[in-house]
Amino acid sequence: MIQLVPRSEVSTLWQFLTPVLAVLATMVAGGLLFWVMGYDPVAAIKTIFWDPLFGMASSYSRPQLLVKAAPLILIASGLAIGFRAGIWNIGAEGQYIIGAICGAAVALAAYPSEGMWIFPAMVVAGAAGGWAWGMIPATLRNWFGASEILVSLMLVYVAQRVAAWMAFGPMKNPEGFGFPGSRNLQQYPSASNPELIAGTGTHWGVVAAAVAVLATWFLMSRHIRGFHIRTAGLAPRAARFAGVKPETLVAFCLGLSGALAGMAGLFEVAGPAGQITDKIGVGYGFTAIIVAFLGRLHPVGILLAGLLLALTYIGGELAQLMLNLPAATVQVFQGMMLFFLLGFDLLTRFKIQRRVVA
Amino acid sequence: MIDPLSIFLLLLSASTPILFAALGELIVERAGVLNLGVEGMMITGALAGFAVAYVSGSPFLGFAAAATGGAAVSLLFAVLTQFLLANQVASGLALTLFGLGLAALFGKPFEGVKAPPMIPGPFRINWIVWLGLVMVPLIWWFLNRSRGGLILRGVGENHDAAHALGYNVRLVRIGAIAFGGAMAGIGGAFISIATVLQWTEGMTAGAGWIALAIVVFSNWTATGVLVGAWLFGGVTVLQLRLQAAGVKVPVQLLSMAPYLATIIVLVLISARQKFSRRAGGAAPGSLGQNFHALR
Numbered sequence: 001m002i003q004l005v006p007r008s009e010v011s012t013l014w015q016f017l018t019p020v021l022a023v024l025a026t027m028v029a030g031g032l033l034f035w036v037m038g039y040d041p042v043a044a045i046k047t048i049f050w051d052p053l054f055g056m057a058s059s060y061s062r063p064q065l066l067v068k069a070a071p072l073i074l075i076a077s078g079l080a081i082g083f084r085a086g087i088w089n090i091g092a093e094g095q096y097i098i099g100a101i102c103g104a105a106v107a108l109a110a111y112p113s114e115g116m117w118i119f120p121a122m123v124v125a126g127a128a129g130g131w132a133w134g135m136i137p138a139t140l141r142n143w144f145g146a147s148e149i150l151v152s153l154m155l156v157y158v159a160q161r162v163a164a165w166m167a168f169g170p171m172k173n174p175e176g177f178g179f180p181g182s183r184n185l186q187q188y189p190s191a192s193n194p195e196l197i198a199g200t201g202t203h204w205g206v207v208a209a210a211v212a213v214l215a216t217w218f219l220m221s222r223h224i225r226g227f228h229i230r231t232a233g234l235a236p237r238a239a240r241f242a243g244v245k246p247e248t249l250v251a252f253c254l255g256l257s258g259a260l261a262g263m264a265g266l267f268e269v270a271g272p273a274g275q276i277t278d279k280i281g282v283g284y285g286f287t288a289i290i291v292a293f294l295g296r297l298h299p300v301g302i303l304l305a306g307l308l309l310a311l312t313y314i315g316g317e318l319a320q321l322m323l324n325l326p327a328a329t330v331q332v333f334q335g336m337m338l339f340f341l342l343g344f345d346l347l348t349r350f351k352i353q354r355r356v357v358a
Numbered sequence: 359m360i361d362p363l364s365i366f367l368l369l370l371s372a373s374t375p376i377l378f379a380a381l382g383e384l385i386v387e388r389a390g391v392l393n394l395g396v397e398g399m400m401i402t403g404a405l406a407g408f409a410v411a412y413v414s415g416s417p418f419l420g421f422a423a424a425a426t427g428g429a430a431v432s433l434l435f436a437v438l439t440q441f442l443l444a445n446q447v448a449s450g451l452a453l454t455l456f457g458l459g460l461a462a463l464f465g466k467p468f469e470g471v472k473a474p475p476m477i478p479g480p481f482r483i484n485w486i487v488w489l490g491l492v493m494v495p496l497i498w499w500f501l502n503r504s505r506g507g508l509i510l511r512g513v514g515e516n517h518d519a520a521h522a523l524g525y526n527v528r529l530v531r532i533g534a535i536a537f538g539g540a541m542a543g544i545g546g547a548f549i550s551i552a553t554v555l556q557w558t559e560g561m562t563a564g565a566g567w568i569a570l571a572i573v574v575f576s577n578w579t580a581t582g583v584l585v586g587a588w589l590f591g592g593v594t595v596l597q598l599r600l601q602a603a604g605v606k607v608p609v610q611l612l613s614m615a616p617y618l619a620t621i622i623v624l625v626l627i628s629a630r631q632k633f634s635r636r637a638g639g640a641a642p643g644s645l646g647q648n649f650h651a652l653r
Contacts, residue, residue, distance in 0.1 A: 004443075004650065088447055145632035146625045149394065149447070150571045154624075157564045157617045165610035289451060328462035328559075335456025339434065342444035342452060350443070 003355040004346070014348040019294050019301070022341035023308065029340070030333055039323060047322055048315030048333070061314050063201030067272055068313045070205040071096070071264035073306035075288035077212040078257030080297040081220065085229040086236070087253040091137065091152025092261040093285025094159035095130040099262020100269035101166055102129025104182055104276045107191035108171060111183060118190040122266055123204075130262015131255050133159065138254035142247045148254060156285070164278035171276050182276040185269065193271035205267030209306075212260060217299040229253070261285060283331075290338045309334060365595060370487050371553065373591025375400070375545040375562075377490045379569035380576070380583045381497055382541025387573055388501060389534035390514035390644035394450025395435050396542050397566025398457025403428040403543025405461040408550040408557045409468055417476045417551050421486060421544055424551075428543020429536045431457055436535040440528050443648045458560060468557040476552060486548050493541075498580040510534060514642035517649040527649050542566065564617065571620045575627045578640045586623070593619040 027049065031041035052061040075092045082089050089095075103126030110118050137151035171182040185191045196202045220226035232239040232249055240246070264284065269276060291309050295301030316330030379396050386393050406427030411420025435453045438444040479485040501507040513520040513530045521527050549565070550557050568590060576582025597615040605612070631641075 006650070090451060140621070140625050140628075144625045144629040146621075146628040147571075147574065150567060150574070150624055151621055153567050154564070154571070154617045154621050158614050161610045161614045165608050168610065169608055286455060290455070293448060326463050326466055328459050328466075331459025332456065332463050333459075335452060335459050338448070338452040339438065339456060342438050342449050343442045345444055346442045 003353050004350040005353050006350055007348075011348050015296055018344040018348060019296065019305070019341060021344050022294070022337055025340040025344070026333060026337045029336055030329075033332070034325075039325060044319055044323055044325060047319040047325075048312060051322075052311055052314040052318055055318075057318065061318065063195075063199060064314050065307060065310050066201035066206050067203070068310035069306045070203070070209040071268055071284045072288050072291045072309055073209040073302055074205065074212050074264040074267075075257070075261045075285060076291035076295065076302045076306060077209075077216045077299060078260035079288055080292040080295070080299075080302060081216060081226075081229060082253035082257050083233075083292055084220070084297050085232045085249050085253055087250055088149045089134060089137070089152050089254050089257045090149055090289060091134075091154075091156050091285070092257060092288055093281050093283065094152065094156035095133045095258040095261035096265035096268075096285045097156075097159040097163050097281045098133040098265070099126040099130035099259075100265030100273075100280050101163060101171075101276060102126055102262065103266030104171065104185065104269050107185055107188060107270070108182060110191070111188060114190045116190075119193070119204075119270070122191060122270060123263060126266025127259040127263045130265065131259040133262070134254040134256075134258020135251065138251045141250055148250070152254070156281075160278075160281055163276065163280050166276050167278045167280075173275075180277065184274045186271070186274040191270055193267050203267065203271045205264065205271060208263055208267065213299045213303050220299070225252070261288075287334055290334050293338060294341055309337075365599075367483065368595045368598075369588060369591040370483065370491075371591075372594040373587040374484075374487050374490050375548045375553075375565050376569050376572060376590050377584065377587035378493070378545030378548065379542040379566055380572040380587060381490075381493055381580065382538035382545075383569055383573050384576065384578065384580060384583055385497065385501075385510070385541075386534045386538035387645060388514045388578060388642055389510050389531050390517055390642050390647065390649075391439065391531050391535060392446045392450065392646040393432070393435055393453070393535060393538060394447060394570065395432065395453025395457065395566075396450075396538075396569050397562060397564065398454035399428040399432050399539045399542035400457075400546030400549075400562045400566045400569075401461040401560070402431045402457045403546035404550040404562055405465045405468070405546075405557060406543065407547025408473060409464075411473055411547075411551050412468060412471055415474045417474055418485075420473075420551050421547050424543040424547030425540035426543070428541070428546065429539040431460075432535050432539025432542075433532075435539075436532045439648060440532055440535075443650055446646050446648065454566070462559045465557050465559060469559075471556065473551045473555045484548075484552050486544065486552060489544075494580050494584045501580065511642070514644055517644045517647070521649070521651055527651070531649075542569070545569070568616065568620050571624045575623050577627070577631070578642065589623065590616060590619065 027045050031045050034044040035041045079089055079092055103122040106122045106125045133155060136155060137148040140146040140151050141148045167180045172180060173183045193203050228244045229249060232244055273280060287309055291302055291305045295305035312330050312333050319325040320327055379400055383396055403424035407420040407424030410423035411417045435449050438449040439446050476484060479488050509525055510530055513527050517527045546562055549561060554561060572583060572586035575586040594616050597612050601609055601612050
């Protein structure tokens with residue numbers, strides 16, 4: 001028989017190895033799935049993980065990597081901070097949608113005037129919208145003890161309906177020939193979020209994601225607030241004795257992750273998406289949860305995990321085009337990755353030994 | 359005119375998916391496990407049930423398949439949390455994301471076809487609605503009057519004590535998780551087979567999460583779950599009625615009602631639990647904590 005023996009300290013080696021193992025296991029299990037479904041497993045895995053970077057269409061898909069990774073990294077950086085403290089914001093998708101709507105509202109209000117102030121004001125509005133949407137579960141938890149998990153998740157569905165209402169009602173393009181959806185912000189120079197360096201996919205959201213990685217690294221490893229967050233996650237009682245107010249942390253973590261998700265939404269609506277539609281939320285808020293875990297809740301890990309998950313999006317689209325693989329494959333892949341990661345995580349906390357029968 | 363009886367029948371139907379899922383989760387949580395994967399298990403059941411019902415022509419076979427499918431995916435969660443000791447919140451989320459993806463992947467061939475008709479039960483009420491109503495006293499009896507229920511609650515309140523008494527904590531919890539999966543599967547299949555009559559991607563639309571909120575609302579009792587499910591069903595029916603009556607409020611805003619109502623109810627009940635004497639209400643003592651026996 002084998003036996004699990006708890007480690008006295010979390011194994012650093014396995015912390016690095018388990019995400020890699022999880023990705024490899026996902027490739028194997030995913031290959032099996034494709035084989036069962038009647039596709040060539042090797043070709044499918046190669047199309048998803050290799051071709052977007054080095055294949056024939058890579059000149060098109062490589063810039064897409066940053067476009068897709070930026071919102072994931074931006075959102076996951078915020079989520080990871082809360083997860084470290086045991087504060088579960090799983091409604092980032094809603095905060096992302098509200099951020100996009102608030103940012104777009106500034107642009108649509110200013111239309112058609114041009115000015116340097118418009119885009120910065122949109123970023124502020126996007127962040128504020130996401131922050132406010134995140135503060136709802138925070139406040140309800142602090143005042144009434146309502147579960148932030150359930151409230152933040154419910155608010156995703158509410159946000160989706162707000163987006164649909166906006167697209168069909170108040171924000172509908174008056175020159176849109178009756179089609180739902182707002183004006184296209186890509187065609188409004190002062191409000192658009194264009195590619196900054198041609199051919200790289202770099203837009204302001206990518207810049208913001210890079211800043212977020214640096215800032216959260218500083219916060220978590222060099223700032224007293226980060227120390228409090230880590231303490232509260234590992235030893236809530238100890239944190240309380242040290243004078244850390246749980247309410248402050250709840251508000252800080254949900255507010256910050258909401259603001260970052262809101263900004264991600266704004267950069268998306270002003271850039272790649274272009275307009276507010278009822279489908280403005282494409283699931284980045286949920287995928288970012290996987291990014292946060294796969295990145296071990298560490299800023300650098302999140303950067304790498306964000307790029308990898310972005311790759312699965314692009315590779316999935318490519319596989320859809322080349323091999324006629326269903327679009328939902330990517331979702332299954334991402335879910336599997338989280339499963340395997342959580343499973344392999346055992347190795348960071350336990351040693352596996354043969355049981356000695358006395 | 360609207361007659362109260364037909365409204366009540368609509369309410370019963372609207373509350374059934376949530377009732378099944380929440381009763382299942384009630385058992386899971388009373389065993390001390392927090393499974394946030396209800397939405398994933400429901401959508402799996404919705405697809406498995408619809409597919410089998412469509413292929414075989416028998417809705418009842420469909421519901422059996424839904425229960426099996428829901429239980430099968432719930433075992434993924436069971437392996438992660440009971441053997442690999444993974445964080446329950448994260449594992450539940452993973453189950454939801456995975457289930458939604460899996461159902462979307464295998465559901466493609468079933469888009470656009472219609473479910474076979476069901477033979478209504480007594481009083482022209484669906485058999486599954488009846489089954490749900492019967493499950494409420496059964497689960498109440500199991501939890502409060504049976505030996506098995508006592509063991510289950512013991513495992514949920516204090517897993518170390520239950521282990522010391524010689525009960526197999528892991529086995530009890532795996533059984534509870536599988537039961538929760540089967541119930542969620544049936545609940546999901548009720549949406550696809552009996553309500554909407556077809557399969558669409560993501561059709562459970564948060565019902566699993568509402569079920570989780572209703573377990574909190576119920577203060578972890580079977581009767582509370584029934585009240586919560588009916589409350590939710592009532593809000594849904596009211597919202598649909600207002601849409602049909604052509605109220606001058608955008609449809610998108612009206613359709614927020616169930617989600618907003620869930621938040622409001624959750625806040626009210628959490629506040630009551632917070633300010634009452636026992637902090638956390640009647641939540642099981644070991645809820646959400648993993649158990650690892652060193653000996």
